[in-house]
Amino acid sequence: MRRTLLSSAALAFALTAAAPAYAEPAPPAPVKAAWKQDRVIDNPKITESSGLYASPLHPGVVWTHNDGGGPATLYAIGPDGSTQATVTIEGAPAVDTEAMGGFVDQRGNALIYLADTGDNDKSRQAGVTLFVFTEPKVLADTTVTAERYPIVYPDGPQDSEAVLINPTNGNLYFVSKTPTGGAVYGAPASLVPGVANRLEKLVAVPHVISDGLIGYDGRMYLRGLNKIRIFTDVTGHVVQTLDAPKQPQGESMALSADGKTLLVGSEGEKSAVFAWTLPKDLATGPVRKPGPQPDPNAIQQIGRTQQPSRLPQYMLGGVAGLALLIGLGAVVRRLRR
Secondary structure, three states: OOOOEEOOOOOOOOOOOOOOEOOOOOOOOOEOOOOEEEEEOOOOOOOOEEEEEEOOOOOOOEEEEEOEEEOOEEEEEOOOOOEEEEEEEOOOOEEEEOEEEEEEOOOOOEEEEEEEOOOOOOOOOOOEEEEEEEOOOOOOOEEEOOEEEEEEOOOOOOOEEEEEEOOOOOOEEEEEOEOOEEEEEEOOOEEOOOOOEEOEEEEEEOOOOOEEEEOOOOOEEEEOOOEEEEEOOOOOOEEEEEEOOOOOOEEEEEEOOOOOEEEEEEOOOOOEEEEEEOOOOOOOOOOOOOOOOOOOOHHHHHHHHHOOOOHHHHHHHHHHHHHHHHHHHHHHHHHHO
């Protein structure tokens, strides 16, 4: 089924043709985050965990995938590190999957995004691909059908290891990666499958980025190998810098489903996922949870049904008035006699 991917609000780009760099007049001192090991991914098939996403449907489960080409495959990892499901996307193989994320839309559908956006040689002239499918409600090995959205950059092929989805409105962003930094690109307000969806370059980032996310409060988190920087928003400035935990090759990052914990992962066999409990000023709850959402008209409808109908009163009043008129007419006729 062909489906257009819509965000809840159109992107408003008040930007010049040349993307400005982030303004960092006084970078804050890095915070010594108290990282704790959350789980170890115990699956011999997962040797290059490159993306991470906390499931909103299955408590404690995180999704991950390998870096590279071949069948586009995702793994549901339980709290104990075991693999609870392997999900393969049906169709042509991926070229280089590098990042993932998710979004619960206004109807309560839990969607998973897989970004086939790796391009170290910048040779993918036809663009890259974003896969989007509905998160399985039951954890089991399965094959799913996903929408495929071709993505093209305005300034030629780019390598990207970060796809960011705003959890409030579904706005979509990609962050490119070069040895000297990269840039944030915004996607159109609606993506169309099978059509080249052209990005817009928003702002340059003077850091090497391996993953990123947008928090429930709109702040943007970008991860490097050693540092995690928190920005006011996608075109804002750095407000906090964290020391990332020591990992073989830090690649991935995600927020827990409740928005209270930051999770980071790494490539390598039996790689560990680390967690840091966010301080109160950063911890925010999810915008919405999966499942049927309240009908905005339902409250009004319920309100109307609870109000007693005045139609019987009007009918009774009308009958009484008619009887009064008839009685007055009879009196007048008698007087005339």
